[in-house]
Amino acid sequence: MRQVAVDAWVEHSGMLNPGGQYAAGRAARRVLDDARELIASLLDADPVEVIFTGSGTEADNLAVTGLYRASDATRVVASPLEHSAVLKSVQALGADVEWLPVADGRVSDLTALDSPAALAACMWANNETGAIQPVAQIVERAAAAGTPVHVDAVQVVGHLPVSFRELGATTLAASAHKFGGPRSGGLLLARRSPAPTPILFGGGQERAIRPGTLDVATAAATAAALEEAVGEMAAEEARLTALRDRLRAGILSRVEDVVVHTTEPALPGHLHLSFPGAESDSLIMLLDAAGIEAATGSTCAAGVNRVSHILEAMGVPERVARGAVRFTVGRTSTEEDVDAVLAVIADTVERARLAGMAG
Numbered sequence: 624m625r626q627v628a629v630d631a632w633v634e635h636s637g638m639l640n641p642g643g644q645y646a647a648g649r650a651a652r653r654v655l656d657d658a659r660e661l662i663a664s665l666l667d668a669d670p671v672e673v674i675f676t677g678s679g680t681e682a683d684n685l686a687v688t689g690l691y692r693a694s695d696a697t698r699v700v701a702s703p704l705e706h707s708a709v710l711k712s713v714q715a716l717g718a719d720v721e722w723l724p725v726a727d728g729r730v731s732d733l734t735a736l737d738s739p740a741a742l743a744a745c746m747w748a749n750n751e752t753g754a755i756q757p758v759a760q761i762v763e764r765a766a767a768a769g770t771p772v773h774v775d776a777v778q779v780v781g782h783l784p785v786s787f788r789e790l791g792a793t794t795l796a797a798s799a800h801k802f803g804g805p806r807s808g809g810l811l812l813a814r815r816s817p818a819p820t821p822i823l824f825g826g827g828q829e830r831a832i833r834p835g836t837l838d839v840a841t842a843a844a845t846a847a848a849l850e851e852a853v854g855e856m857a858a859e860e861a862r863l864t865a866l867r868d869r870l871r872a873g874i875l876s877r878v879e880d881v882v883v884h885t886t887e888p889a890l891p892g893h894l895h896l897s898f899p900g901a902e903s904d905s906l907i908m909l910l911d912a913a914g915i916e917a918a919t920g921s922t923c924a925a926g927v928n929r930v931s932h933i934l935e936a937m938g939v940p941e942r943v944a945r946g947a948v949r950f951t952v953g954r955t956s957t958e959e960d961v962d963a964v965l966a967v968i969a970d971t972v973e974r975a976r977l978a979g980m981a982g
């Protein structure tokens with residue numbers, strides 16, 4: 624968490640319920656309103672369009688399910704590269720889903736958007752590869768067919784410029800912990816019309832789309848983090864791109880047979896690659912032992928390794944996908960961190976390849 628977010632959270636953690644009509648409630652309400660206005664101005668949205676949620680996952684669920692229920696149609700168009708928060712929401716609708724084709728890590732053929740649907744869903748940037756998706760074209764094509772669009776911008780907000788107004792999407796999801804805000808601080812931007820039909824029921828908070836008593840401290844901390852992130856964005860983009868490029872060049876010059884999954888245009892901090900012949904989990908464990916915190920593209924459910932659905936959708940062969948590792952550089956990363964990876968990467972990959980594939 625950024626220090627400005629910690630400070631804002633601590634400062635407001637003792638506030639009362641912003642729904643209270645008494646003076647302390649009104650004071651909390653003012654802090655909430657200020658946070659909403661600041662976030663709206665940073666994302667070029669209307670304050671009424673900002674809905675505080677408990678996570679990016681919750682924002683994605685409210686949008687996908689809510690927009691589907693707001694429509695009479697049963698057809699949905701979606702990208703197969705979505706984070707599971709959108710992917711599983713779409714799969715749970717019981718809708719007639721048309722998945723957009725993928726080429727080079729991006730949705731490619733947008734023809735499916737030319738026929739009307741209850742909604743279309745496509746992320747702005749992919750969480751594993753960092754690949755930036757053609758969201759502006761998607762919104763334009765869908766709008767021509769009268770289809771509302773949900774954009775999962777969890778990886779983009781606070782990292783690249785976002786104008787909700789200019790993009791023209793119907794809904795957009797963000798998550799505070801991705802830009803140095805508190806965990807469990809989510810944002811849903813939702814136009815007045817068409818608005819998602821509520822799927823949670825209770826009080827009238829957040830246009831009744833996200834009922835429940837709001838945490839003023841988290842809202843204030845989210846706004847403070849976003850303000851700082853947006854202020855640093857241009858400089859950070861250049862710095863992270865340089866770090867990431869140095870990491871990629873260093874790995875490619877030290878290790879044979881590397882498959883790079885991150886293709887441009889991509890987020891500045893992402894580098895997703897595979898070391899065929901090695902198993903992701905071995906690589907992650909060896910890197911972790913060397914003090915390097917990398918992630919695998921696969922999820923390990925109930926002890927069973929599953930290849931990432933994103934690499935699968937990209938058509939990456941299983942043997943290659945099983946050796947995938949995602950490195951991300953961020954706000955606290957330095958050149959020394961990159962050098963620390965480069966110092967051990969050749970030996971790490973060699974040991975993981977010797978250990979071979981587990982079954």
Ligand code: PLP
Pocket residue numbers: 678679680681683706708746748749750775777778797798799807809
């Ligand atoms: N969407 C994307 C693209 C993400 O990367 C993530 C988190 O990793 C989420 C949604 C879920 O956000 P949260 O962790 O706030 O639930």
